[in-house]
Amino acid sequence: MQQEKPIAGIIMGSSSDLPVMQAAADVLQQFGIPWEIDIVSAHRTPLRMVQYAQSAYERGIRVIIAGAGGAAHLPGMTASLTALPVIGVPVKSSNSIDGWDSVLSILQMPNGVPVATVALNAAKNAGLLAVQILAANNPALYEKMLHYKAQQAALVEEQAQLLHRKP
Ligand code: RP5
Numbered sequence: 001m002q003q004e005k006p007i008a009g010i011i012m013g014s015s016s017d018l019p020v021m022q023a024a025a026d027v028l029q030q031f032g033i034p035w036e037i038d039i040v041s042a043h044r045t046p047l048r049m050v051q052y053a054q055s056a057y058e059r060g061i062r063v064i065i066a067g068a069g070g071a072a073h074l075p076g077m078t079a080s081l082t083a084l085p086v087i088g089v090p091v092k093s094s095n096s097i098d099g100w101d102s103v104l105s106i107l108q109m110p111n112g113v114p115v116a117t118v119a120l121n122a123a124k125n126a127g128l129l130a131v132q133i134l135a136a137n138n139p140a141l142y143e144k145m146l147h148y149k150a151q152q153a154a155l156v157e158e159q160a161q162l163l164h165r166k167p
Contacts, residue, residue: 004034008130009061011040011052011078013068017091020121021067024089027127031144033134036061042073049074053081063130066115067123069093072105075115085133087126088115 008028012021021037028035040049056064064082066075067089075088090102099120107117118125128148135141 005060006034006036007060007062008033008035009056009064010035010037011066013041013074015039016093017067020091021123023123024065024127027124031131042077049077050081053078056082057084063133065089065126065130067091069102070095072102075106076109079113079115086115087129088117089123089126090120092120
């Protein structure tokens with residue numbers, strides 16, 4: 001159980017999105033960011049979506065990660081209802097043809113209502129982007145992100161050295 005008040009919100013259209021969306025929660029946890037998670041369907045529970053989006057800022061949320069598949073309206077509609085940054089995760093769901101429907105319905109937002117769309121099923125990157133948004137105004141978190149990136153680079157160097165090592 002997290003004690004601190006959540007500053008990042010993860011929402012998804014269905015519990016069937018959870019196996020993908022869990023990666024966002026894992027990243028936030030890794031960086032020590034208090035988060036909350038919920039099922040909020042744009043189509044099945046539109047009023048719940050309105051309530052979630054309109055109350056998020058007042059409740060202390062500073063960034064929202066929203067995942068959905070198929071006719072994936074949740075990220076865009078959430079973005080239309082709040083001034084908080086919204087990161088959209090297109091999910092390749094059971095009702096998705098091949099993922100493009102999810103991607104395009106989250107990506108192709110009209111001017112004035114941006115959604116930062118990550119790659120198909122890329123909830124991990126959504127988590128990382130949320131951390132970066134929060135870190136822009138938080139030096140300690142920014143340091144942690146620099147460290148994460150340095151570790152990632154070191155891993156590539158290590159892999160390259162292994163590849164070039166003579167048998
Ligand atoms: C979308 O429909 C959800 O986000 C999910 O990706 C997809 C399928 O939902 P279920 O039928 O599995 O509940 O709204």
